[in-house]
Amino acid sequence: MTFAVMFYVIAIITLGSALMMVTSTNIFHSALLMLVSFLGIAAVFVLLQADFLAAAQVLVYAGAITVFVIFGIMFTMKGDARKTNRFSKNAIPAAVLSLILIVINAAMVLKTQWPVSSHAPLEETVSSVAELMLTKYVVAFEVTAVLLLIAMIGAIVIVKEVKKPS
Amino acid sequence: MIRTEEMKLNFGPHHPSTHGVYRAVFTLEGEYITHCVNHLGYLHRGIEKLAESKTYNQFIPYNGRLDYVSGMMNEAAYVQAVEELMGISDQIPERAQYIRVIMSELQRIASHLVFYASMALDMAGSTPWFYGFRDRDRILDLFEMAAGNRMMPNYMRIGGVAADLNEEFLPTLRKLLDDMPKCIEEYNGILTGNEIFQARTIGVAPLSGEKALNYGMSGPSARASGIDYDLRRDEPYGIYDRFKFNVPVTQNGDTFDRYLVRLLEIEESVRILEQAYRDLSEGPVMAKVPKVIKPPAGEIFYRIEHSKGHFGFHIVSDGSNKPYRLRIYSPCFVNVAPFEEMAVGLHMQDAIATFASLDIILGEIDR
Amino acid sequence: MDKKIDRMALVERLEAKMGPGADVFEDNTHKSIRVSRVKLLETMRELKDNPLYEMDILMNLSSVDYPENLTVIYHLNSLRYQHHLTVKVEVSKDNPRIPSVSSIWKAAQAQEREVFDLMGIIFDGHPYLRRILLPDDFVGHPLRKDFHCS
Amino acid sequence: MDIFIVWVEIFRHWLTVATGIPILAEIIVKAALTLGVIIFVLLNLIVLVWLERKLSAFFQMRRGPNRLGPAGFFQFPVDIVKMLGKEDIVPANADRPVFLIASICAFLTAIMAWAVIPLGRGLILEDLSIGIFYFIAIGSTGTIAFIMAGFSSNNKYALLGGMRAAAQMISYEIPMVFSLLGVIMITGSLTLSKIVEGQKSIWFIIPQILAFLCYFISSIAETNRGPFDMTEGEQELVGGYFLEYSGIRYALFMVAEYTHLVAVSAIAALVFLGGWNAPFGLTFIPGFIWMMLKIYFMIFLFMWVRWTFPRIRIDHLMHFGWKVLIPVSLINIVLTGIGIFVFRAITG
DSSP states (O other): OHHHHHHHHHHHHHHHHHHHHHHOSOHHHHHHHHHHHHHHHHHHHHHTTOHHHHHHHIIIIIIIIHHHHHHHHHHHOOSOGGGSSOOOSOHHHHHHHHHHHHHHHHHHHHHSOOOOOOSOOOSOHHHHHHHHHHTTTHHHHHHHHHHHHHHHHHHHHHHSOOOOOO | OOOOOEEEEEEOSSOTTSSSSOEEEEEEETTEEEEEEEEOOTTOOOHHHHHTTSOTTTTHHHHTTTSTTOHHHHHHHHHHHHHHHHTOGGGSOHHHHHHHHHHHHHHHHHHHHHHHHHHHHHTTOHHHHHHHHHHHHHHHHHHHHHHSOSSSOOOEETTEESSOOOTTHHHHHHHHHHHHHHHHHHHIIIIITOHHHHHHHTTSSOOOHHHHHHTTOOTHHHHTTTOOOOHHHHSOOTTGGGOOOOOOOOSSOSHHHHHHHHHHHHHHHHHHHHHHHHHOOOSOSBOOOOSSOOOOSEEEEEEEEOSSSEEEEEEEEOSSSSEEEEEEEOHHHHHTTTHHHHTTTOBHHHHHHHHHHTOOOHHHHHO | OOOSOOHHHHHHHHHHHHOTTOOOEEOTTSSEEEEOGGGHHHHHHHHHHOTTTOOOEEEEEEEEEOSSOEEEEEEEEOTTTOOEEEEEEEEOSSSOEEEOOTTTOTHHHHHHHHHHHHHOOEEETOTTOOOSSSOTTOOSOTTSTTOOOO | OHHHHHHHHHHHHHHHHHHSOHHHHHHHHHHHHHHHHHHHHHHHHHHHHHHHHHHHHHHTTOOOOOSSSGGGTTHHHHHHHHHHHSOOOOOTTSOHHHHHHHHHHHHHHHHHGGGGOOSSTTOOSOOOTTHHHHHHHHHHHHHHHHHHHHHHTTOHHHHHHHHHHHHHHHHHHHHHHHHHHHHHHHHTOOOHHHHHHTTSSSOTTTTTHHHHHHHHHHHHHHTTOTTSOTTTOHHHHTTGGGTTOOHHHHHHHHHHHHHHHHHHHHHHHHHTSOTTOOGGGOTTSOHHHHHHHHHHHHHHHHHHHHTTSOOOOHHHHHHIIIIIIHHHHHHHHHHHHHHHHHHHHHHO
16 A cells, blocks of 8 residues: 555656656756666666665766766856757657657556565665676676767767867 | 867955955966956055155055065165165164164064965965964064064164064074974975975976066065065175175076975075074164254165065155155066966966966055 | 166167157256157156166156146166166157056056046047046046146 | 653653643654654754854865854854845745755655654654664655755756756765675674674774775765765855745755765764773763764864865766665675675684
8 A cells, every 4th residue: 555655656756757857948957857767767766675776776877877967067068057958840750759658658558467565575686686797797887888988989079179280 | 179168257456365455367278377467456545645645754654555475575675765764774773784684584584484484375375374374473572572573574774674673582583593404394294395396387387587677676576586686686785785695596587486486495595594693782772863864855666675575655745744755666566567478378277386386465466 | 786877878779769749858947858759658668668778667747738738757767786877758748648558568558548547638549548536527637737726 | 852852751650740631742752752863953054154164164265154252153143034035035936845845845854853863862852773873764755855945946957956866865875884884793793782783892984994994984974974075066166956045935945955974974873883882991980972973073074175176077877876886885785795704604
């Protein structure tokens, strides 16, 4: 009972802030609302007893990605912040697309047979996650690491100014 | 290429690190300065115009309001200029001459201590501030004994000094001189050798000697760039030819050197003070000068080696009891000009350290 | 090191070099030389570049409002020889224009602005001649004798 | 310290009996405990403000506050009255909602870290299995509050301060996490109480001295204290991100800074200085007292550094973070790994 109430409160906050993020005309507000949305997702993880995932969500998404997004906004902003996030002119096609997406998602959610676990929640989530990462999913883990490295090098190359030959 | 927006930033007029009401407009790219424009005049009181309506003696107190951390030296410059104009500079009593040297050198130390303190504070080292001001306070106590005032002494007179030293003065001075070497060691220990301080000052905003000359810079700021020119040694005024001292000169002209030259100068000033203390003799402190000072018609440009550079007066007399024109040649006004050029390419934090290292007093720039 | 400069010789040499119209002559107080404003820039450049004088420091640049004209006074100094020279240029009050020496000494930039600000002398060729001490909308030039403070 | 736990148990029992609903009693107890932690932190602030003033005065040959109360200890009520009495100014062109929320966010993120910090055996709000990771995650969100404040003030100095905060705190989070990793590797647990229990025989500062130094330096940067107070930068940024704040909102930023300082010191005491374990067998002094002593020892170090050094330049700071601290903390992890391997090989 309490669990359900909490879930719906969190869901409303998460989805509401996501919606406001899309509709806000101020890009800085959008970024902050995105942060709220991320925190809401972290709260959902907590409800699911996935405390490590929740903390990782807060650390990576709320603590790092939002900060970088805002950092980028700060550096590139011109003039008044209030009119930085104008609506797209292609609102109707976008709405249609979104609608299709929602329908597909809903259909999938309704059709899927969700497995319900009756196990007691794990005490030490970290060690089990670590074990899976370094045994079963080690290839995926390493590939992700390499991908991130490539992305980082790419970013440095893009940002670094090319010196004119003198 | 990704480009960031340039930003115009007002540095001053009320900013904690402008040492008064100076204003510079920085154009920043990120936090690096791409363009800098000086704006002066927020403290302009029209002292040059005022001088034309004051008699020669009435103008003496205004000197303390020029460079308000070295009032004694301003006064010494002014009274010696008027004496030179009147042709009585050889009649000044011996004791008065020595007292002028003692006061000037004490004031130089006090001024450099203010520099030391504020330079440290501009790099957020608030502790050195208190070390600098501890000893400056002792010097100001000495001024209070002699002149009755700490910052605007109004002590020098045309023909000598206002009053003889009282009996406490010399023992207190002796004690101060004895303590100074230890104090200088403390200054060096707390700031000069600090790794962060050195990283932030060495090699920052170097100014070549050529450029410093072209900008007409003088004093410690120029000597840091290798310009070996000190009026006390090269064109001795007063009785400075009787003293033995070195003129510290460094070659790099960066922020650290401008800092170092001043600290070394404190040591040399202590040396001069030791000699003056030793040679000070009894006697009158005031020459016989007419009640109404009326220099003959003519003009003079008289400079002294001030704590900030060459401080001079260009006085035009028409034979009346008021100067016809009095122009104050102030070193800070000249020394602040290259900041526009030096600041370009610096990080904002370095620009503030560089500005501090020029040792600017706005009371003198704006006059 | 010769600290005293032979002004008579200097004046003669300058006069010969600058030719007629330079109007270089020694002041009656025997302490300064006077130059006509037409040849000011050339004379100054000569004073700075000629290794005989090497006046590499421009110390004071001041101006006086005499009853008959305005005078700009340059106090030059040589680091090498450690001698001084005072150069005076007279400017008429009706048309106070004078070439700027800021291309020779950068020290002149700020000081010329100050003279312009307080005395109202216009320096031709100055890169940015604006008021420096007084606000930009100030009316008048306070160091002129006909400016009254009250 | 056990006395606290006994009290709580008595209180919980009494509530359960009185209300008859165990879950309600549980909620009330938790709320009371949370309030207790907040009050504890705020009480610390009073001491900290006084201590900072007195210590800075000591380092600067001054006396510091000496009028109100013994050694000026009662300066704080006067401060509070002053802060409350100031007008709450919101700049005309500020982004009003964000501007108002920012100071509260700063305080909240600072206080949330206290949920997992134990002050003695069992003296903890929630002994999470990922305790130290939670602390790091919450700490990382603190940056957002500074950026919000800097950006919404619509002031160029504040904006620069906010930008510096973002760059600095993100860079220094990495060595901070890496320096804690060595300890986590040794204990094999993220739970703070287990890390403390692991230091019964030897404090981790001895095998992990490199990590301790890295942690100390990066936590100065994380708490924005001198010589790394770039975001505040009084000399160049005139106060940085909280430049436009006044009165109680400004006080909230100060409270956040000090709260963060105590939290960071507490983590240092727990992870490296043995937590509530008594040194030299001096067990007759309760662990709670030891813990407080260690926290205040760390705070003393922080203050000592702050009042001694001039401020470092921001690019030096970034270079130091990326080119010195991160490699050193990585090396520490490798060394710790080898050490553990060798230790296991010897002991079998």
